[in-house]
Amino acid sequence: MTRRGSLPLLALLLVAAGCAPDAAPGFEPGADGAGDPYFPRYGNGGYDVAGYDLDLRYDPKAGRLGGRATITATATQDLSRLNFDLAHLSASGVTVDGAAATSRADGNELVITPAAGIPSGRRFTVVVDYAGIPDQVENKALGNGGWIRTGDGGGIALGQPESASTWYPVNDHPSDKATLTLAMTVPDGLQVISNGVPGPRATKDGWTTWRWTESAPMASYLSTVVIGKYRISTSTHDGKPMIIAVPESMPATGAAARSLAMTGQITDYLASVFGPYPFDANGGVVVTDSRIGYALETQSRPVYGPSFFARGETNPGVVAHELAHQWFGDSVALHRWADIWLNEGFATYAEWLWTEHAGGQSAQRRFEQSYASTDWRQPAGDPGPERLFGAAVYERGALTVHALRRTIGDDAFFRLLKTWTSEHRDGNADTAAMIATAERLSGKNLDTFFQTWLYGDKMPPAP
Numbered sequence: 001m002t003r004r005g006s007l008p009l010l011a012l013l014l015v016a017a018g019c020a021p022d023a024a025p026g027f028e029p030g031a032d033g034a035g036d037p038y039f040p041r042y043g044n045g046g047y048d049v050a051g052y053d054l055d056l057r058y059d060p061k062a063g064r065l066g067g068r069a070t071i072t073a074t075a076t077q078d079l080s081r082l083n084f085d086l087a088h089l090s091a092s093g094v095t096v097d098g099a100a101a102t103s104r105a106d107g108n109e110l111v112i113t114p115a116a117g118i119p120s121g122r123r124f125t126v127v128v129d130y131a132g133i134p135d136q137v138e139n140k141a142l143g144n145g146g147w148i149r150t151g152d153g154g155g156i157a158l159g160q161p162e163s164a165s166t167w168y169p170v171n172d173h174p175s176d177k178a179t180l181t182l183a184m185t186v187p188d189g190l191q192v193i194s195n196g197v198p199g200p201r202a203t204k205d206g207w208t209t210w211r212w213t214e215s216a217p218m219a220s221y222l223s224t225v226v227i228g229k230y231r232i233s234t235s236t237h238d239g240k241p242m243i244i245a246v247p248e249s250m251p252a253t254g255a256a257a258r259s260l261a262m263t264g265q266i267t268d269y270l271a272s273v274f275g276p277y278p279f280d281a282n283g284g285v286v287v288t289d290s291r292i293g294y295a296l297e298t299q300s301r302p303v304y305g306p307s308f309f310a311r312g313e314t315n316p317g318v319v320a321h322e323l324a325h326q327w328f329g330d331s332v333a334l335h336r337w338a339d340i341w342l343n344e345g346f347a348t349y350a351e352w353l354w355t356e357h358a359g360g361q362s363a364q365r366r367f368e369q370s371y372a373s374t375d376w377r378q379p380a381g382d383p384g385p386e387r388l389f390g391a392a393v394y395e396r397g398a399l400t401v402h403a404l405r406r407t408i409g410d411d412a413f414f415r416l417l418k419t420w421t422s423e424h425r426d427g428n429a430d431t432a433a434m435i436a437t438a439e440r441l442s443g444k445n446l447d448t449f450f451q452t453w454l455y456g457d458k459m460p461p462a463p
Helices: 255-260 263-274 290-296 316-324 341-357 363-373 391-408 410-423 431-442 447-455
Strands: 047-059 064-075 079-085 089-096 102-106 109-113 123-132 145-149 155-158 178-187 191-194 202-204 207-218 225-228 230-237 240-247 282-285 332-334 427-429
Touching (some): 089 109, 178 191, 178 225, 191 207, 191 230, 191 240, 230 263, 240 255, 240 263, 255 316, 263 282, 263 316, 316 341, 332 341, 341 363, 363 391, 391 431, 391 447, 410 431, 431 447
Parallel strands (some): 047 178, 240 282
Antiparallel strands (some): 047 064, 079 109, 089 123, 102 109, 145 155, 155 225, 202 207, 230 240
């Protein structure tokens, strides 16, 4: 997401053991939202997704996307009906465990009724064939996110807190992390960059299919695809693929390219602080289209796996911020959006640490400057949906991190960073868990500290 303020036929393959029984008393529809206090209709209830497998085709001349998604999931209740988030695109056929299901659109929801109820605990597969003209979803408070048709004949899908629903059927909330496999077919001459590890490409009749696989579970808003004219360099770092992509319209040796070239070096430093790099691929992609809106207005947006986004003014500090999200926000994701400071506060603090490590301003000096200029009336914890990516989340969040370091001491603090990323790797966590972990490692009661630094409306005493 910004530093200042996350298709063709969709086949959902649900592997079920045996045949599901007819819907019976006790079978109920899954909720049409995940129940997040900020965005109650984002996501859905009644099931947990394990993986999305997308086989898509994008025609840039028509702006049309279509294909099939295979979604593997497990029922968390006796399901008579379930929803996926899907905006602007229409399903033409749906099956559940191989049997035809009925479906209908309800705003940005795809409502699916299987031929038979799905018992709680049953693993199942939904296949959705769909198509349409993808577009953004409107969020008046935060700016639009989702699919953007670009001037170079391509398209970009990104945005927090909602974007995935604009290009595939999805449980669009970070509490339901899942793997992603993408096969995207585009006209020859365009490149496709997405999450995870690149696979083999195939070309036929003027079209090329690009493949990407992310094998670790990720929050849906982190799933992304970038289609356009890019210079892509592929190498390895620490035994993992390193993919760097810069638009052909930008200088090959410009500031953005030079900063991205430091990705491996910055990753190594952050790994020494946060623990082992948590994913199978690394790298970055620069996008420059101004219509991306708030997500790129100031600096950059973290995306999962080998891709993050930054505007042309990319610098090493931005790279450090976005790479830090691979630990804070991506590997360890949120349960609810109110805890966004866990993502942005720690990523901003990573900028401070990197700058000091690289011989620049110390983290302590940066703390002193920000401490004196911060508007303490705005909370970093539970900022409200309209200030989800406001300055307080980033700067006051980072101030809280440094104040915690000063309060519990360097030994406990740096053990906390590695303990947090290890204990919650590939999972979700919240502020209460951070407080409990910090108290366990420091032996101190920190309830008042966190209440003051995250939620209070007055400047706290500097530690």
